[in-house]
Amino acid sequence: MAETNLCAVLSCRALTKTHFELCLDAPAIANAAVPGQFVHIACGHSHLLRRPISICETKDGFLRLVFEIRGEGTEWLSRRKAGDVLDVLGPLGKGVFPLFPEDPRPVLLVGGGVGVPPLLSVARARPAHVVLGYRNEAAMILYRDFLASSDTVMIATDDGSVGTHGTVADPVSRLLEQNDYCAVLACGPKPMLRAVADLAKGKNIPCFVSMEERMGCGVGACLVCVCKTKHGDHEHNSRVCMDGPVFSADQVVWE
Amino acid sequence: MLSVNLAGVTLKNPVMTASGTYGFGREYNEFYDLGELGAINVKGLTLQPRLGNVPPRIAETPLGILNSVGLQNPGVDKFIEEEIPFLRQFDTKIIANISGSTMEDYLAITQKMDSADVDLLELNISCPNVKAGGMAFGTCPATVESLVSAVRKETKKPLIVKLSPNVTDITEIARAAEAGGADILSLINTLLGMRIDIRTRRPILHNNMGGMSGPAVFPIAVRMVYQVSRAVNLPIIGMGGISTWRDAVEMMMAGANAIAVGTALFRDPMAPIQVRDGIEEFCREQGVSNVSEIVGTVRPY
Ligand SMILES: Cc1cc2nc3c(=O)[nH]c(=O)nc-3n(C[C@H](O)[C@H](O)[C@H](O)COP(=O)(O)OP(=O)(O)OC[C@H]3O[C@@H](n4cnc5c(N)ncnc54)[C@H](O)[C@@H]3O)c2cc1C
Ligand SMILES: Cc1cc2nc3c(=O)[nH]c(=O)nc-3n(C[C@H](O)[C@H](O)[C@H](O)COP(=O)(O)O)c2cc1C
Ligand code: FES
Numbered sequence: 406m407a408e409t410n411l412c413a414v415l416s417c418r419a420l421t422k423t424h425f426e427l428c429l430d431a432p433a434i435a436n437a438a439v440p441g442q443f444v445h446i447a448c449g450h451s452h453l454l455r456r457p458i459s460i461c462e463t464k465d466g467f468l469r470l471v472f473e474i475r476g477e478g479t480e481w482l483s484r485r486k487a488g489d490v491l492d493v494l495g496p497l498g499k500g501v502f503p504l505f506p507e508d509p510r511p512v513l514l515v516g517g518g519v520g521v522p523p524l525l526s527v528a529r530a531r532p533a534h535v536v537l538g539y540r541n542e543a544a545m546i547l548y549r550d551f552l553a554s555s556d557t558v559m560i561a562t563d564d565g566s567v568g569t570h571g572t573v574a575d576p577v578s579r580l581l582e583q584n585d586y587c588a589v590l591a592c593g594p595k596p597m598l599r600a601v602a603d604l605a606k607g608k609n610i611p612c613f614v615s616m617e618e619r620m621g622c623g624v625g626a627c628l629v630c631v632c633k634t635k636h637g638d639h640e641h642n643s644r645v646c647m648d649g650p651v652f653s654a655d656q657v658v659w660e
Numbered sequence: 661m662l663s664v665n666l667a668g669v670t671l672k673n674p675v676m677t678a679s680g681t682y683g684f685g686r687e688y689n690e691f692y693d694l695g696e697l698g699a700i701n702v703k704g705l706t707l708q709p710r711l712g713n714v715p716p717r718i719a720e721t722p723l724g725i726l727n728s729v730g731l732q733n734p735g736v737d738k739f740i741e742e743e744i745p746f747l748r749q750f751d752t753k754i755i756a757n758i759s760g761s762t763m764e765d766y767l768a769i770t771q772k773m774d775s776a777d778v779d780l781l782e783l784n785i786s787c788p789n790v791k792a793g794g795m796a797f798g799t800c801p802a803t804v805e806s807l808v809s810a811v812r813k814e815t816k817k818p819l820i821v822k823l824s825p826n827v828t829d830i831t832e833i834a835r836a837a838e839a840g841g842a843d844i845l846s847l848i849n850t851l852l853g854m855r856i857d858i859r860t861r862r863p864i865l866h867n868n869m870g871g872m873s874g875p876a877v878f879p880i881a882v883r884m885v886y887q888v889s890r891a892v893n894l895p896i897i898g899m900g901g902i903s904t905w906r907d908a909v910e911m912m913m914a915g916a917n918a919i920a921v922g923t924a925l926f927r928d929p930m931a932p933i934q935v936r937d938g939i940e941e942f943c944r945e946q947g948v949s950n951v952s953e954i955v956g957t958v959r960p961y
Contacts, residue, residue, distance in 0.1 A: 455927065619716045619717070619864075622687070622925060626925070628680075628717075633711075
């Protein structure tokens with residue numbers, strides 16, 4: 406039976422001015438989680454809705470989450486201290502990143518902003534090349550972690566302070582030209598996902614994207630978190646929390 | 661101690677789920693056996709499948725939410741084929757919540773449901789999230805009476821009419837539903853609301869407006885249940901913001917014979933179970949032999 410978990414905070418530290426890393430003692434979640442899943446966290450009594458945060462990494466019963474302060478809920482989360490207890494629902498999501506265990510070719514991981522964290526567990530699990538997009542040098546979360554697990558990590562920044570000046574599109578197309586990938590896995594803002602999906606399609610490489618939508622229940626019952634998908638010739642509103650968050654890019658109806 | 665009777669149907673306890681917050685029960689059955697609850701009220705059904713509205717479909721409000729799902733559902737045929745057999749495995753009552761955008765829709769879906777294996781029908785005339793129909797049917801007493809009496813003729817199943825709070829005088833609508841032949845009233849559906857992102861100057865919901873629910877609406881729901889229970893002679897299913905057993909007891913004292921838990925599930929999937937256990941504990945503590953004894957027992961000044 407599924408359940409909510411009361412998890413002790415092991416540490417909560419700032420990675421940048423606005424990005425935080427939270428480590429939780431959550432064996433039930435950590436042992437069950439696979440790359441691409443998320444947890445739904447209650448953020449104090451004054452916020453009714455839980456906040457969805459991707460699982461960045463799991464290790465020995467610990468859960469590592471990396472998030473940015475966007476509003477009141479994530480701000481509350483950023484003020485947690487070691488020893489605090491959080492009410493966490495998860496791991497959630499049946500649409501996850503495929504890992505192609507039999508395929509020796511690398512996958513190409515493409516992350517943008519707070520879409521970067523969930524890709525780390527893929528990079529740890531199999532050969533991967535990585536393209537990370539950030540606003541600027543100060544926002545480069547998890548860069549070192551990716552360097553430790555992949556020999557190809559390219560950066561694009563909006564202001565050109567590091568790596569390619571502009572979007573991830575340039576480095577992604579360059580890498581797609583130079584290498585043979587089994588798939589492209591991406592998480593980030595919708596325009597980035599769409600551009601990456603187009604590039605992968607141009608090369609006939611399977612592409613999987615992790616979608617983001619505002620959520621209610623987080624478990625598939627309320628239908629507020631939908632993403633339009635196509636199945637043959639009919640369209641359907643799939644649930645990001647349950648059918649996703651990761652979808653095959655050629656099923657997504659971009660709008 | 662907890663069993664209640666609604667228009668001839670016996671529920672093992674007065675706790676049910678609110679339509680649209682529980683899907684068809686499959687997801688929450690991962691948390692507890694659906695047979696723990698008095699009844700399962702399923703996602704609002706329409707004759708044809710509906711895709712629903714464009715997201716975002718949810719916005720947070722102070723201790724509440726707005727939703728604008730727009731009745732996304734697989735259509736009544738698929739419900740009958742795939743969901744009823746699933747739900748029937750559990751020892752609980754099934755309530756089918758039905759909607760239409762025309763009188764003909766309502767009659768056609770009622771005919772289909774009349775021969776389906778569900779225990780009660782709930783006529784949703786109060787959905788604020790669809791352009792045609794829904795709430796438009798539920799805000800004018802004459803329309804309510806004629807719709808309810810037309811639907812009444814199409815079914816022998818106990819008929820619940822779900823009322824909209826978006827009216828000046830809910831007792832008028834309640835009396836119209838009673839006159840039309842409703843067996844039970846349920847209230848409240850969501851209150852029309854709106855939120856705006858001040859940076860983008862855009863509404864949070866793509867539908868611009870949406871239905872408000874959750875703890876913030878609880879006092880309004882209590883007031884309306886209280887008023888309606890004094891205006892009609894029908895059993896009432898009370899809902900709107902119930903998140904604890906205390907809320908449930910309060911709602912029953914206001915006049916509800918049974919209660920539904922909706923938005924509270926988003927915070928705590930176990931909420932209906934905790935509400936049920938708390939009601940039982942309260943009855944024991946108060947020396948109440950059946951929970952129905954507390955219904956309508958508020959002593960107003
Ligand atoms: C599957 C999934 C995984 C995510 N993983 C991460 C992650 O690893 N790191 C990270 O920093 N962020 C992540 N996000 C985004 C994160 O959920 C939002 O930034 C957060 O909910 C904002 O809450 P708030 O209270 O700070 O903002 P507010 O604007 O105050 O929130 C109000 C409401 O809107 C919702 N909301 C606002 N923005 C978003 C958004 N972008 N996506 C979904 N809901 C939103 C909130 O959950 C809340 O219900 C993820 C989102 C999803 C759907
Ligand atoms: C996401 C969501 C979807 C809903 N869908 C329906 C529906 O399909 N039919 C209906 O009659 N009411 C629907 N409602 C209204 C609820 O059944 C209930 O009347 C209302 O939310 C108040 O109760 P609560 O505060 O406990 O949620 C919906 C509410 C929510 C939050
Ligand atoms: S958040 Fe309820 S279905 Fe996805």
